[in-house]
Amino acid sequence: MRHMNLQRSDLLRVVVVGGGIGGAELVRNAATKEGLELVLVEPKDRIECQALYPDYLGGRIEMEEMTAPLDPFCKKMNAVHLKDRALRIDFADKRVTCEKNDLDYDILVLAPGAVQNYFGVKGAEKAFSINTLEDTVEARRFVEKKRPKKIAIIGSGPTGIETACFLAEDSNCTIYVIEMMNRLLPTLSKNASILMEKILTGKGVEVLTKKKVDSIRDGGVTFADESSLDCEMAIWTAGIRPAPLIENLGLPKKNGWLLCDQYLRVQGYEDVFAIGDCAWIEIGGKLATKTGMEAEIQAKHTARNLARVAKGTDLKPYSIRASTESPVALITTGCGCAVGIYGDLCVPIPKRIIYTFKSWIDKSFVKRFK
Numbered sequence: 001m002r003h004m005n006l007q008r009s010d011l012l013r014v015v016v017v018g019g020g021i022g023g024a025e026l027v028r029n030a031a032t033k034e035g036l037e038l039v040l041v042e043p044k045d046r047i048e049c050q051a052l053y054p055d056y057l058g059g060r061i062e063m064e065e066m067t068a069p070l071d072p073f074c075k076k077m078n079a080v081h082l083k084d085r086a087l088r089i090d091f092a093d094k095r096v097t098c099e100k101n102d103l104d105y106d107i108l109v110l111a112p113g114a115v116q117n118y119f120g121v122k123g124a125e126k127a128f129s130i131n132t133l134e135d136t137v138e139a140r141r142f143v144e145k146k147r148p149k150k151i152a153i154i155g156s157g158p159t160g161i162e163t164a165c166f167l168a169e170d171s172n173c174t175i176y177v178i179e180m181m182n183r184l185l186p187t188l189s190k191n192a193s194i195l196m197e198k199i200l201t202g203k204g205v206e207v208l209t210k211k212k213v214d215s216i217r218d219g220g221v222t223f224a225d226e227s228s229l230d231c232e233m234a235i236w237t238a239g240i241r242p243a244p245l246i247e248n249l250g251l252p253k254k255n256g257w258l259l260c261d262q263y264l265r266v267q268g269y270e271d272v273f274a275i276g277d278c279a280w281i282e283i284g285g286k287l288a289t290k291t292g293m294e295a296e297i298q299a300k301h302t303a304r305n306l307a308r309v310a311k312g313t314d315l316k317p318y319s320i321r322a323s324t325e326s327p328v329a330l331i332t333t334g335c336g337c338a339v340g341i342y343g344d345l346c347v348p349i350p351k352r353i354i355y356t357f358k359s360w361i362d363k364s365f366v367k368r369f370k
């Protein structure tokens with residue numbers, strides 16, 4: 001173990017764990033504030049925009065458009081990129097232990113995100129997934145090389161739906177969307193479910209609701225009701241759980257996610273903030289969604305609060321923008337179109353302009369770091 005020999009200065013050292021949407025956006029915003037020294041702990045070389053993974057799988061975009069290199073970005077921000085993975089945190093000594101280094105912090109920001117949840121389903125971990133860049137690259141290679149004729153997509157959240165729509169553009173392939181609940185997009189409104197079922201069936205996608213997957217094997221999926229479906233490719237998109245680092249930390253949690261106060265600090269820990277997917281943020285009866293949009297706004301707010309910590313002034317409470325009670329979603333429906341959903345409202349017909357807007361938001365996010 002090497003002790004990270006960063007010279008301590010008079011500046012407040014902020015260590016950010018995780019350089020995804022939340023962590024990288026926090027560094028970008030905090031870099032403009034005075035009195036902060038920024039260290040980003042992230043094992044990957046690049047910032048990735050996960051919202052573009054389905055487009056990549058569908059062959060619509062290439063790697064450069066959905067990722068940006070971290071080192072030049074951190075250099076430009078006058079921040080240190082420590083290419084390492086945090087393993088443990090000593091909150092009493094204010095020290096982060098990583099695989100190759102350990103380092104001290106004044107303030108810690110936890111933003112390690114989430115990983116795919118397989119809910120203990122037998123064989124699910126061997127199915128394809130598009131939760132990480134590596135998984136998405138592997139899935140695209142398989143589609144392009146093997147040209148599967150039958151693909152089962154497990155999970156009908158926005159990711160599962162977008163994946164189905166892109167893959168359905170190949171008319172030689174039959175796509176099945178499998179959902180355990182009684183409707184598609186179960187975390188969005190009933191109107192959204194009805195609309196999406198119409199869109200998918202219109203594209204020839206087979207929608208199977210109330211179908212709980214019991215196991216996945218090479219060549220097919222078996223359901224809890226003992227029926228089965230043969231397919232050449234199964235893609236698991238059903239659910240996330242906290243990053244392993246979070247699971248190992250003895251901090252206050254709700255359903256495994258880090259429990260935050262109204263300032264986005266972990267409850268009871270004045271010098272530890274948590275943002276993005278890893279955090280459980282419930283303020284004023286609203287619960288924050290686990291979306292890139294929320295992670296980005298939380299990062300901006302936290303950067304402003306870090307400047308207040310450096311100045312010794314009072315923190316400002318956070319106000320949730322995208323809550324679970326009125327979620328906002330732009331969902332790509334293939335063929336260059338997308339639909340917009342806000343709470344109970346949805347645009348009834350997929351539109352090119354909505355896809356152009358969604359694509360612009362996602363690609364401009366990446367461009368900011370270049």
Ligand SMILES: Cc1cc2nc3c(=O)[nH]c(=O)nc-3n(C[C@H](O)[C@H](O)[C@H](O)COP(=O)(O)OP(=O)(O)OC[C@H]3O[C@@H](n4cnc5c(N)ncnc54)[C@H](O)[C@@H]3O)c2cc1C
Binds near residue numbers: 018293295330
């Ligand atoms: C396929 C897909 C499509 C999506 N589409 C949309 C969309 O259209 N709109 C939307 O708003 N949201 C979308 N999301 C959700 C959005 O991507 C996430 O909510 C967002 O990325 C959360 O940001 P984050 O910073 O919390 O986590 P992430 O962006 O996942 O970043 C976490 C980072 O932490 C790093 N890390 C993990 N553990 C450690 C450790 N121990 N030490 C150091 N670093 C660590 C990881 O390498 C990663 O880089 C999508 C997600 C997926 C998977």
